[in-house]
Every structure is written in C-alpha cells, then in structure tokens.
Amino acid sequence: MARKEKPVFTPPPQELRRKAVNFKKGFGLKLMPDEQRRLEEVVEKATDAFTKDVAERLRRLRAALDDVASGNDRADLAMRAIRSLSLDIKGMGGMFxxxxxxxxxxxxxxxxKDMGLPGPxxxxIIAAQIDAxxxxxxRRITGDGGPTERELLAALKQATARYKRS
Incomplete structure (x- = not known):
C-alpha cells in the first residue's frame, strides 16, 4: 500500500495580495458599512438595467418557443437559444x-439541456416555465416567493422529471 503524503499549502506571496486588493482605489478584504452601502447603491442602480435585460431575454425566449412550436426550419436553432437564454437568466437572478x-x-x-425537439x-412545460x-x-418577486411559488416550482420539477426525454 502506497503511503500518501500530506499536501503542503504555501501561502500566496504578498505581491498577489497587493494585486488582488487595491487599497488606494478599491475595497479592502472586509467591507466597511459605507463601502457596503456604496456597493448596494450600484446594484440598485443596475436593477433597472437588469429588469430591461431580463425582459428582452424573456421576449427572445418566447419567440424561440414559437419557432420550436411551429416546427419551422429554425426549430433546432431556437432550442439552442432556449437553452442559452435560460442559462443566462439563471446566472443573473441571484445577484439582484x-x-x-x-x-x-x-x-x-x-x-x-439534452433535449432534441420537444413533443407537445x-x-x-417549457411554456409554463417561461410564464413563471x-x-x-x-410581480418583482424577490426572495423565495411564497407558498404558491414554491408549489409551482415543485410541480414544474415533477413535470420535468416525468416528461424529460433526450
């Protein structure tokens, strides 16, 4: 049996820390209350841009769904768009x-994710998820929503598990 040696962790050089934390222009490792407030203000100002961006992506999702439903020659491309747009939106929600x-x-x-052209x-189910x-x-539902939203999410999870096919 081979004997495993314990890993040795070496601390990063101070040069890396200096590059990562700019004390003249940026923020320290621990945010002070005024720094946190300034960052929150930046996020709040960006919220309007976020809302517009998500709204545009939702319109594109709906258009892609229409292309898939019509079965036209852009259906495969539209499915790729649905996957890409949903991934974009997934990444945006938590920050705001x-x-x-x-x-x-x-x-x-x-x-x-691995779906070809969907059946009826x-x-x-895709339409219900886009509607959600x-x-x-x-409704600008921040946080986890309420009991209705949680029930809808659970129902969609059940539906996706039941009707998913590659």
Whole structure:
C-alpha cells in the first residue's frame, strides 16, 4: 500500500495580495458599512438595467418557443437559444435578489439541456416555465416567493422529471 503524503499549502506571496486588493482605489478584504452601502447603491442602480435585460431575454425566449412550436426550419436553432437564454437568466437572478427567477430558469435549462425537439407536453412545460419567469419579473418577486411559488416550482420539477426525454 502506497503511503500518501500530506499536501503542503504555501501561502500566496504578498505581491498577489497587493494585486488582488487595491487599497488606494478599491475595497479592502472586509467591507466597511459605507463601502457596503456604496456597493448596494450600484446594484440598485443596475436593477433597472437588469429588469430591461431580463425582459428582452424573456421576449427572445418566447419567440424561440414559437419557432420550436411551429416546427419551422429554425426549430433546432431556437432550442439552442432556449437553452442559452435560460442559462443566462439563471446566472443573473441571484445577484439582484431574485433567487426564484434563478430557480425557474435552472428548471427550464435542466429540462431542455439534452433535449432534441420537444413533443407537445414538453412544449407545454417549457411554456409554463417561461410564464413563471414572466410572473416573477412582472410581480418583482424577490426572495423565495411564497407558498404558491414554491408549489409551482415543485410541480414544474415533477413535470420535468416525468416528461424529460433526450
């Protein structure tokens, strides 16, 4: 039996720390209350841009779903767009305190990840997930939502598990 040696961790050189933390222009390793407030203000100002960006991605999702449902020659490309857009939205939700948006987008992305062209029930599930994303944004549901939202997410998870096929 070979004897394993313990790993040896070497601390990073001070030069790396100096590059990572700019004490003249940036923030220290621990945020002071005024620095945290300034960062929160930046995020709040970006919220309007975030809302517009998500709204545009949702419109593109809906258009892609229409292309897939019509079965036209852009259906394969539209499915790739659905996967890509849902992944984008998934990554955006948490930063702006929309974890429910992230959860619905993740559900959509997971459902469509390895999917070819969907059948009628799968199209209905994709449409329901996109509708849920619209509702979260339209009602500005931050946090985890309430019992209704949690039940809807659970129901969508059950539907995706039941009707997923590659």
């Amino acid at each position: 305190k929309y974890p429910l948006l992230t959860a619905f987008a993740k559900s959509l992305n997971d459902f469509t 029930r799968q199209l209905d 994303l619209y509702v979260v944004m339209a």
